[in-house]
Amino acid sequence: MKVLFLKLLxxxxxxxxxxxxxxxxxxxxxxxxxxxxSALDGWTAMDLSIxxxxxxxxxxxxxxxxxxxxxxxNVVDTAKPVKLSNYFRVxxxxxxxxxxxxxxxxxxxxxxxxxxTLRVEAVIPVEVSQGDAKIRLYSEYRVGxxxxxxxxxxxxxxxxxxxxxxxxxxxxxDTTRP
Amino acid sequence: MTMIRLFxxxxxxxVSVGTLISSVGASPAKQAWVMRFDLDWQVASGLPEKAxxxxxxxxxxxxxxxxxxxHPPDFQWEITEPLYDFYKRKHxxxxxxxxxxDAALDQFKSATKGYVVWDKTVGTSLNVAFTISGLEDAVVVxxxxxxxxxxxxxxxxxxxxxxxxxxxxxxxxxxxxxRYWARCNRDKIMLMGGERGRTMMPAMADWGVRERMxxxxxxxxxxxxxxxxxxxxxxxxxxxxxxxxxxHPYTKDTEEQSTMLLSMYGLKMxxxxxxxxxxxxCQFEFTPGFKFTNNHSVALDAKxxxxxxxxxxxxxxxxxxxxxxxxxxxxxxPFAWQVTMNWTDFSPAALEYFHESATPNDYFIGGLSxxxxxxxxxIPADRFPVLMRxxxxxxxxxxxxxxxxxxxxxxxxxxxxxxLFKETVDAYxxxxxxxxxxxxxxxxxxTHDLRDSRPMISxxxxxxxxxxxEEVTADLNELIVLNSKRPYFLLVHVRESNDVNxxxxxxxxxxxxxxxxxxxxxxxxxxxxKTYKTRFRQADDPVHFKGF
Numbered sequence: 001m002k003v004l005f006l007k008l009l010x011x012x013x014x015x016x017x018x019x020x021x022x023x024x025x026x027x028x029x030x031x032x033x034x035x036x037x038s039a040l041d042g043w044t045a046m047d048l049s050i051x052x053x054x055x056x057x058x059x060x061x062x063x064x065x066x067x068x069x070x071x072x073x074n075v076v077d078t079a080k081p082v083k084l085s086n087y088f089r090v091x092x093x094x095x096x097x098x099x100x101x102x103x104x105x106x107x108x109x110x111x112x113x114x115x116x117t118l119r120v121e122a123v124i125p126v127e128v129s130q131g132d133a134k135i136r137l138y139s140e141y142r143v144g145x146x147x148x149x150x151x152x153x154x155x156x157x158x159x160x161x162x163x164x165x166x167x168x169x170x171x172x173x174d175t176t177r178p
Numbered sequence: 179m180t181m182i183r184l185f186x187x188x189x190x191x192x193v194s195v196g197t198l199i200s201s202v203g204a205s206p207a208k209q210a211w212v213m214r215f216d217l218d219w220q221v222a223s224g225l226p227e228k229a230x231x232x233x234x235x236x237x238x239x240x241x242x243x244x245x246x247x248x249h250p251p252d253f254q255w256e257i258t259e260p261l262y263d264f265y266k267r268k269h270x271x272x273x274x275x276x277x278x279x280d281a282a283l284d285q286f287k288s289a290t291k292g293y294v295v296w297d298k299t300v301g302t303s304l305n306v307a308f309t310i311s312g313l314e315d316a317v318v319v320x321x322x323x324x325x326x327x328x329x330x331x332x333x334x335x336x337x338x339x340x341x342x343x344x345x346x347x348x349x350x351x352x353x354x355x356x357r358y359w360a361r362c363n364r365d366k367i368m369l370m371g372g373e374r375g376r377t378m379m380p381a382m383a384d385w386g387v388r389e390r391m392x393x394x395x396x397x398x399x400x401x402x403x404x405x406x407x408x409x410x411x412x413x414x415x416x417x418x419x420x421x422x423x424x425x426h427p428y429t430k431d432t433e434e435q436s437t438m439l440l441s442m443y444g445l446k447m448x449x450x451x452x453x454x455x456x457x458x459x460c461q462f463e464f465t466p467g468f469k470f471t472n473n474h475s476v477a478l479d480a481k482x483x484x485x486x487x488x489x490x491x492x493x494x495x496x497x498x499x500x501x502x503x504x505x506x507x508x509x510x511x512p513f514a515w516q517v518t519m520n521w522t523d524f525s526p527a528a529l530e531y532f533h534e535s536a537t538p539n540d541y542f543i544g545g546l547s548x549x550x551x552x553x554x555x556x557i558p559a560d561r562f563p564v565l566m567r568x569x570x571x572x573x574x575x576x577x578x579x580x581x582x583x584x585x586x587x588x589x590x591x592x593x594x595x596x597x598l599f600k601e602t603v604d605a606y607x608x609x610x611x612x613x614x615x616x617x618x619x620x621x622x623x624x625t626h627d628l629r630d631s632r633p634m635i636s637x638x639x640x641x642x643x644x645x646x647x648e649e650v651t652a653d654l655n656e657l658i659v660l661n662s663k664r665p666y667f668l669l670v671h672v673r674e675s676n677d678v679n680x681x682x683x684x685x686x687x688x689x690x691x692x693x694x695x696x697x698x699x700x701x702x703x704x705x706x707x708k709t710y711k712t713r714f715r716q717a718d719d720p721v722h723f724k725g726f
Contacts, residue, residue: 038649039644039645039649041642041649041653042592042593042621065590065591065593066590066591068590068594068722092656093593093594093622094592094593094621094622094639094641094642094645094653095622095638095639095653095656095657096622096623096624096636096637096638096639096657097656097657097660098624101718126660127624128657128660128661129624129636129638129661129667129710129711130660130661130662130663130666130709130710130711131711133660133661133662135660156656158656158659158660159652159655159656159659160652161648161649161651161652
């Protein structure tokens with residue numbers, strides 16, 4: 001509980017301050033526009049908190065389902081591949097696809113389109129009913145003109161239909177949670 | 179002297195046996211009455227009259243089946259009208275419609291000794307009033323209905339207005355326990371939860387009134403410790419093997435907490451809070467000559483061989499009465515339906531109706547976890563074999579070969595941990611030597627096993643009725659890719675209110691060598707080639723609710 005609280009403190013209060021001090025349009029908190037997005041499954045709401053600091057990009061996921069709150073952050077590096085422990089993915093929770101208890105995910109990230117697109121590619125280990133499997137997850141985070149909209153496009157190596165999530169930027173003084 | 183005493187004893191025995199035989203053999207009355215309800219259950223409008231009529235129904239039906247209530251098709255229990263037709267058609271009941279509360283009181287006032295007034299400003303007082311109703315043969319009225327009760331010559335038995343003003347639910351129920359619990363039924367208790375506040379839906383209250391149950395909606399949430407302690411006291415006071423009828427109170431606790439708690443006492447849950455007409459239904463038996471004959475696609479001892487395919491099977495739990503039974507398309511795909519097995523006692527006509535209207539693609543299975551809704555990871559070890567023997571007997575009556583298990587005590591609704599400990603799985607294998615297999619979960623789960631020819635397969639997918647069908651298709655296709663060994667056994671839980679037509683479309687868009695098969699075939703095939711990994715719930719698996 002304390003850990004979650006500290007994570008939230010970072011996500012809700014610290015990130016907006018960082019955003020003010022940074023020049024990336026990505027920085028800040030973004031709230032999912034459910035009407036315009038692919039349907040979440042097993043989650044009812046989602047915010048992203050993004051902080052760009054040098055070559056590192058911290059992508060926080062503030063997820064809600066009923067009384068369940070999850071806040072998890074992946075920190076990727078646009079300068080070099082990294083291996084992340086317990087990489088968080090927005091899972092479809094009505095599928096029997098589980099994150100292993102301990103896992104390492106190789107992740108590559110880079111800027112595209114004059115830094116208006118962040119590309120993240122991860123090979124994520126999962127557990128399914130037949131045992132271990134992997135999903136190659138290709139994500140693009142695209143900031144729209146004016147910096148008010150963020151589009152996340154997810155392609156799974158295991159899924160022919162892309163998932164498209166559209167977010168709207170929250171004002172820097174908005175401390176509400178999803 | 180001894181001869182005279184023996185003679186009197188013999189005469190007494192004859193009279194007793196005669197009385198017993200006549201009561202056992204008594205058929206329900208062929209003349210009955212019916213009322214139609216609308217969907218207005220608001221405290222400020224429709225509820226008070228409905229509460230009065232439901233309490234009246236419980237009293238009127240105490241000695242014979244007299245009053246039946248039909249709800250609109252979009253009420254959660256959608257089969258009241260088809261079942262009404264069934265009673266007319268198969269039992270020859272002639273119903274007379276009653277259109278007003280006034281007429282209902284006129285017809286059935288002799289079943290009551292008076293009225294008890296509940297306090298509309300204290301919703302909990304309605305549950306206390308229902309308890310009094312059963313004990314004192316009183317109809318439950320709100321303030322504005324007092325004149326109507328008086329018009330029919332009914333006298334006030336109790337008035338709860340003001341008695342509980344400003345009190346917490348724990349205080350109210352503590353008082354009610356002190357006053358009434360000693361006289362209440364200890365084999366059955368009514369957890370009259372569900373909706374709270376401006377809308378309440380106590381459609382099952384007739385049953386509680388008839389059976390003189392204690393009504394409450396005490397929380398099972400440990401954070402509401404004052405209520406939990408009373409809840410536990412009541413559960414602990416019940417007789418071994420007792421039933422908890424009704425449903426947990428929304429916004430106070432969760433279904434998982436509530437069901438886990440009563441499972442810890444080895445009790446059986448039958449719901450929901452709005453399951454209507456049990457006071458009527460319970461008085462019927464199966465029609466003469468009726469015998470359950472399930473649509474088995476494979477014999478118990480058959481052996482099948484799986485091919486290099488993806489085998490899919492669909493299951494609808496949540497009890498068939500609130501499911502997709504009346505939705506379009508039933509029969510187009512093989513479907514397994516979890517039957518509320520205790521309806522053999524409480525609602526035989528409903529079970530007979532389902533069996534009568536089943537298509538060849540409808541297959542019935544036992545559940546949920548036992549002879550009622552219960553979480554087996556939490557059932558006391560000494561109660562488990564007794565309960566499962568009961569379940570076995572019910573499954574035999576219902577001609578069922580598959581047991582469905584669900585333990586959501588560590589889950590969060592239809593996501594999260596729904597797995598079984600190895601000890602629980604061991605206990606099921608021991609208790610059910612003659613089933614084709616077991617299925618597990620509600621949302622997805624990962625408990626899998628195979629012992630001799632009996633597989634235990636968990637759901638790999640749960641279809642949320644609100645999820646767009648194209649995403650459902652993509653989800654299933656993704657599971658097929660991720661589980662790349664063939665055969666792959668993909669068990670799908672279809673949540674109530676999905677319609678089968680939409681699933682036909684989903685199946686048509688699946689990729690790969692897919693075959694949809696009936697559940698018994700699915701399990702036989704799963705027994706023939708084990709491509710799933712044996713797994714049980716592990717001590718360090720994530721849990722949502724840590725327990726009591």
